[in-house]
Amino acid sequence: MAILLLADHDAAGLAGQTARALTAALQIGGDVHILVAGVNARPAAEAASRLAGVAQVLLAETAAFEHALAEPLADLIVSLAPGYDTILGAATSTGKNVLPRVAALLDVAQVSDIVEVVSADTFKRPIYAGNAIQTVQATDATRVITVRTASFAATGEGGNAPIEPVEAVAACGLSRFVGETAPISDRPELASARVILSGGRALGSLEKFNERILPVADKLGAAVGASRAAVDAGYAPNDWQVGQTGKIVAPQLYIAVGISGAIQHLAGMKDSKVIVAINRDEDAPIFQIADYGLVADLFVALPELEKAL
Amino acid sequence: MKILVPVKRVVDFNVKIRVKPDGSGVDLQNVKMSMNPFDEIAVEEALRLKEAGKAEEVVVVSIGPAKAEETLRTALAMGADRAILVETDDAVEPLAVAKILKAVGEAEQPGLILLGKQAIDDDCNQTGQMLAALLGWGQGTFASKVELASDAVTVTREVDGGLQTVSLRLPAVVTTDLRLNEPRYASLPNIMRAKKKPLDRRTPADFGVATAARLRILRTEEPARRMAGVKVGSVAELVDRLRTEAGVL
Ligand SMILES: Cc1cc2nc3c(=O)[nH]c(=O)nc-3n(C[C@H](O)[C@H](O)[C@H](O)COP(=O)(O)OP(=O)(O)OC[C@H]3O[C@@H](n4cnc5c(N)ncnc54)[C@H](O)[C@@H]3O)c2cc1C
Ligand SMILES: Nc1ncnc2c1ncn2[C@@H]1O[C@H](COP(=O)(O)O)[C@@H](O)[C@H]1O
Numbered sequence: 001m002a003i004l005l006l007a008d009h010d011a012a013g014l015a016g017q018t019a020r021a022l023t024a025a026l027q028i029g030g031d032v033h034i035l036v037a038g039v040n041a042r043p044a045a046e047a048a049s050r051l052a053g054v055a056q057v058l059l060a061e062t063a064a065f066e067h068a069l070a071e072p073l074a075d076l077i078v079s080l081a082p083g084y085d086t087i088l089g090a091a092t093s094t095g096k097n098v099l100p101r102v103a104a105l106l107d108v109a110q111v112s113d114i115v116e117v118v119s120a121d122t123f124k125r126p127i128y129a130g131n132a133i134q135t136v137q138a139t140d141a142t143r144v145i146t147v148r149t150a151s152f153a154a155t156g157e158g159g160n161a162p163i164e165p166v167e168a169v170a171a172c173g174l175s176r177f178v179g180e181t182a183p184i185s186d187r188p189e190l191a192s193a194r195v196i197l198s199g200g201r202a203l204g205s206l207e208k209f210n211e212r213i214l215p216v217a218d219k220l221g222a223a224v225g226a227s228r229a230a231v232d233a234g235y236a237p238n239d240w241q242v243g244q245t246g247k248i249v250a251p252q253l254y255i256a257v258g259i260s261g262a263i264q265h266l267a268g269m270k271d272s273k274v275i276v277a278i279n280r281d282e283d284a285p286i287f288q289i290a291d292y293g294l295v296a297d298l299f300v301a302l303p304e305l306e307k308a309l
Numbered sequence: 310m311k312i313l314v315p316v317k318r319v320v321d322f323n324v325k326i327r328v329k330p331d332g333s334g335v336d337l338q339n340v341k342m343s344m345n346p347f348d349e350i351a352v353e354e355a356l357r358l359k360e361a362g363k364a365e366e367v368v369v370v371s372i373g374p375a376k377a378e379e380t381l382r383t384a385l386a387m388g389a390d391r392a393i394l395v396e397t398d399d400a401v402e403p404l405a406v407a408k409i410l411k412a413v414g415e416a417e418q419p420g421l422i423l424l425g426k427q428a429i430d431d432d433c434n435q436t437g438q439m440l441a442a443l444l445g446w447g448q449g450t451f452a453s454k455v456e457l458a459s460d461a462v463t464v465t466r467e468v469d470g471g472l473q474t475v476s477l478r479l480p481a482v483v484t485t486d487l488r489l490n491e492p493r494y495a496s497l498p499n500i501m502r503a504k505k506k507p508l509d510r511r512t513p514a515d516f517g518v519a520t521a522a523r524l525r526i527l528r529t530e531e532p533a534r535r536m537a538g539v540k541v542g543s544v545a546e547l548v549d550r551l552r553t554e555a556g557v558l
Contacts, residue, residue: 101442104440112435128429134529180473232488238467238486239470253551276551291555293538
C-alpha cells in the first residue's frame with residue numbers, strides 16, 4: 001500500500017528535512033505521496049514533486065492550513081488515512097505536534113523519532129536521551145511515525161510527480177493563530193547545516209555571545225547552536241538550542257565552545273561526523289566524545305580561530 | 310476552574326542509565342527516580358495560575374507502579390491539592406496513558422490539562438497531543454508562556470523557527486517546554502503536610518482501558534560508542550588537523 005509523508009514547508013519552498021524523511025519513507029517501501037497543506041503553497045508542492053521517487057503530491061490549500069495548526073492538519077490527514085498504511089513526517093516541531101494527534105484519532109500507537117528502518121514495520125529509535133537504542137515493531141494496521149532527520153541523508157531531485165488537489169476538511173475552530181516571531185537569520189539552518197558552531201554558558205552574556213561566536217560562524221559558513229544554559233540565560237534564541245529537548249543535529253563538523261557536555265546536550269549532537277571541543281576545564285565531559293579537544297580560554301581561542309580561518 | 314496535571318515517575322535526569330547486556334532493556338534496579346522534569350514545570354505553572362486567582366484547584370494524576378505515589382506526594386508538597394494514582398506495573402504506552410487521562414478528564418472536568426512535552430525515559434513526546442485528540446480539544450504544545458483567561462488560553466510555543474503564539478478555546482491541553490518557569494522546591498513543612506493530602510487509588514480497569522502494548526520491543530542496545538580523540542596544543546594545530554586530517558574545513 002501507499003505511504004503518506006507530511007511535508008514541512010513555508011509555502012515558497014520545501015524544508016530540507018522533508019527530503020530526509022522521504023529517504024526513510026522510501027526505505028519502508030511503497031508508493032510515497034507527499035502532502036503539502038498550506039496557502040499559496042504550489043511552489044512547495046512543485047519542489048516536492050521534483051524529489052526522486054515520489055509517486056504523487058497532494059496539495060491542500062485553505063486558510064486553515066496556513067500556520068500548520070495541529071487540529072485542522074490532523075483532521076485532514078485522518079480524512080486521507082484510509083488510503084495509506086504508513087503515515088509519517090520529519091520529527092520537526094510540526095511533525096511532533098501533528099502526528100501524535102493523528103495516531104490517537106486513528107487509535108494506533110506512534111513510533112517517535114526513528115533513526116533506522118529495519119523493515120516496513122520495525123524501526124530503531126533512541127530512548128533515555130539517546131543512551132539506549134530500542135528496536136520496536138509496530139503491530140497496528142496503520143503505522144504513524146516521526147523521523148529523526150539527522151539520521152537520514154536527503155533524497156535528491158530527479159522526479160516529476162503529478163500534483164493533485166485534495167479537498168480540505170471543515171475548520172474545527174479549536175485553535176487560532178495569533179502570531180510568530182519572524183525568522184531573522186540568513187545563516188544556514190541548524191537542521192541541515194554542514195558546520196555548526198555552538199556556544200555555552202561560558203560566553204557569559206548576549207553581547208559576548210554575539211561578539212565572539214557570530215564572526216567565527218560567519219567565517220566558517222556555520223549555523224549557530226547553543227546549550228540550554230546559554231538559551232536560558234538569554235544569550236541565544238530558543239530555536240538555537242541543541243540537545244535532547246532542542247534540535248538534533250549531525251553536521252560534518254560540530255564545534256562546542258564553553259559547553260560542558262551534559263548528556264542532554266550530547267543527545268543532540270553526538271552523531272556529528274567530527275566534533276571539536278574548546279573548554280578551559282580539561283576534565284569537561286565534552287572531551288570524552290570530541291575528536292579534537294582544545295583546552296583553552298575561549299576568549300583567547302575564538303579570536304585566534306577567527307584569524308586562522 | 311480546575312487544572313489537571315499528569316505527572317510521570319521516571320529515572321532522574323542526572324542518572325546515566327545502563328543497558329542490560331542481554332538486550333532485554335534498561336537496568337532500573339536501585340536507580341534514583343524522580344518526577345519527569347517537564348511535569349515539575351507543569352505542576353509549577355498550575356500552582357502559579359492558582360496563586361494568580363485563575364484556577365481554584367490543582368489535581369495531579371500519575372499512571373504507574375505503587376511507588377508513583379512518591380511522585381504524586383512531591384507534587385502535593387509543591388502545592389497541588391489532591392492526587393489520583395492509577396496503579397499498574399505494566400509499562401503503559403502514551404496512547405493508553407492518554408485514554409486513561411481522557412477518562413480522568415471526563416470525571417474531573419478540568420478547564421485545562423497541563424502535561425510535560427516529553428517524558429525523559431521514553432522520549433515519546435506524544436501523550437498531550439493524543440489526549441487532546443481523544444477529548445476533541447485544542448492543543449498548545451511546547452509552551453514557554455501560558456496566559457489563561459476564562460474562556461481561552463493563549464500559548465506561546467517553542468517551534469523550530471522561533472516562537473509561535475496560538476489561542477485555544479477552553480477546555481484545552483497544554484504541554485510544557487523547559488523555559489516556561491523554574492519549579493519551586495517543596496519546603497519541609499509542606500512535605501509533611503503533603504502526607505495528609507487526599508490521594509485516590511484507581512486502576513486502568515476502573516476506566517475500562519486496556520494497557521496491552523501496541524509496540525513490540527524486540528531489543529534494547531547501547532548506542533554506537535564514540536571514542537575520545539586527541540587533544541591539540543593550539544588553535545593553529547586544530548585548524549591544520551581539521552583541514553588536512555579530517556578534511557572538514
Ligand atoms: C529535562 C532536561 C532537558 C535538557 N535538555 C537540554 C538540551 O536540549 N540541550 C542542552 O544543552 N542542555 C539541556 N539540558 C541541560 C543540561 O543538563 C546542562 O545543564 C546544560 O547543557 C549545560 O550547559 P553548558 O554546558 O553551557 O553550561 P555548563 O554546564 O555550566 O558548562 C559551561 C562550561 O564552560 C566551561 N568554561 C567556563 N569558562 C570558560 C572559558 N572562559 N573558556 C572555555 N571554557 C569555559 C566550563 O569549564 C564548563 O565546562 C537539559 C536538562 C534537563 C533536566
Ligand atoms: N504514566 C504517566 N502518568 C502520568 N503522566 C504521564 C505518564 N506518561 C506520560 N505522562 C504525561 O505525558 C507527558 C509526555 O509523555 P510522553 O508522551 O511519554 O513523552 C509527560 O510529561 C507527562 O505529563
